[in-house]
Amino acid sequence: MLVTLGQRRAERDLRGLLLDCHTKIRSFARRAVELSTRDDLPASEVREQCASCERYFTEALPLHVADEDESLRPRMGQCSTAAAAALATMSAQHEEHRALLSALLVALAAMRERGSDPETRATLAEVAPRLEREFEAHLAIEEAVIFPEIATALSPEQRADVVRELRARRAPT
Ligand SMILES: [Fe+2]
């Protein structure tokens, strides 16, 4: 099979692109937790941080979920039994995260509008640490069980196709 330079780059890129998203998920989940514990941040920074977390979880996270559910999972038919089970768990958890994410967005919007006070911090503290823990467990399964099989379960052409779909999702409209 002839493997083009572009396909070879795509193989390297795909796992890297997915891991870049994980770095962002961890970073924004941590920010939300910090907003729930810090009482020393200037009001303008609280507003900006809340808005940027809201933007990330509303706009960017769903793209990563679609990358995994719509682009990656359907192409991993040749994976191991363990990875197949992990893929099913992954998609189920994407659904399970929805309620917690909605609660997080409500808490962030309240803090952005009213400022950081004991009440808005307490509301955020009820949801942000739990979401961070759930994300960590979720990302760890993907990284330990699913991503290592990308190189063997997908052909170079399939990997290149996935990378193209990832980029298309983020292309400016
Ligand atoms: Fe995921």
Ligand SMILES: [Fe+2]
């Ligand atoms: Fe992921």
